[in-house]
Amino acid sequence: MLKAKDIHKGFDGLGVLEGITIQVEKGQVVALIGPSGSGKSTFLRCVNQLERIDRGEISLDGDKMCWMEGEQLRYANEATLRRITLRMGMVFQSFNLFPHMSVLQNLIDPPVAVKKLPKKQAVERAREMLNKVGLSGKEKAYPCQLSGGQAQRVAIARALCMDPEIMCFDEPTSALDPELTQEVLAVMRELAREKMTMLVVTHEMSFARDVADRVVFMEGGRIVEEGPPEKLFASENPRTRKFLGGK
Numbered sequence: 001m002l003k004a005k006d007i008h009k010g011f012d013g014l015g016v017l018e019g020i021t022i023q024v025e026k027g028q029v030v031a032l033i034g035p036s037g038s039g040k041s042t043f044l045r046c047v048n049q050l051e052r053i054d055r056g057e058i059s060l061d062g063d064k065m066c067w068m069e070g071e072q073l074r075y076a077n078e079a080t081l082r083r084i085t086l087r088m089g090m091v092f093q094s095f096n097l098f099p100h101m102s103v104l105q106n107l108i109d110p111p112v113a114v115k116k117l118p119k120k121q122a123v124e125r126a127r128e129m130l131n132k133v134g135l136s137g138k139e140k141a142y143p144c145q146l147s148g149g150q151a152q153r154v155a156i157a158r159a160l161c162m163d164p165e166i167m168c169f170d171e172p173t174s175a176l177d178p179e180l181t182q183e184v185l186a187v188m189r190e191l192a193r194e195k196m197t198m199l200v201v202t203h204e205m206s207f208a209r210d211v212a213d214r215v216v217f218m219e220g221g222r223i224v225e226e227g228p229p230e231k232l233f234a235s236e237n238p239r240t241r242k243f244l245g246g247k
Helices: 040-047 078-085 103-113 119-132 148-160 178-193 205-210 238-243
Strands: 002-011 014-024 029-033 055-060 063-069 072-075 088-091 166-170 197-201 214-219 222-227
Touching: 002 040, 014 029, 014 040, 014 197, 014 222, 029 040, 029 205, 040 166, 040 197, 063 078, 088 148, 103 119, 103 148, 119 148, 148 166, 148 178, 178 197, 178 205, 214 238, 222 238
Parallel strands: 029 197, 029 214, 088 166, 166 197
Antiparallel strands: 002 014, 002 055, 055 063, 063 072, 214 222
């Protein structure tokens, strides 16, 4: 479904991504792990068009976002980029909910404003998604009245309201304590069981080991190693073993 080939990205002359190639198949969960500063979140932001790459190719289910023509990088036209963006859901580590809107308003605003979904239909979808993440009683609450775990589950519900084909998660539990982390991971595990295609940047090794179909270990803007979790977590690669807590 998602193909990213030879992705390069730098900031102020400093290389952050140095030739990243990742492919995510439909229904697959791919976990990106690695030390802070390894380029995981930057890669995710490039896939979601929050950052533009310097070189490489990205496509979603055949729709080309960008590609190389010789040495020249080309991006698709705005209509194509918009179409691709609408097929992708994004969940950030900092929730990014609108503080002046209720939970229900946060959920219905994107599909009504962007997809022109009738409000009644958007409300029905929002209530369905709130129930899915275990927050059906919170639709009138405001973000300031939610715990971190509840806010992140609302953010997941909001992304799901756009009916995405792939969900991208950028360290969705990094701002949460262990108890609240489990609330969010339970929702993500359920999405995985339902075969939602997911690309997840995470420091939760138990999630990567138990839920992911493939794990990608990154460092210094490069892929050190990747493979099924049972293979990667038993790796003999010294750097992988050190990161995972081995000797």
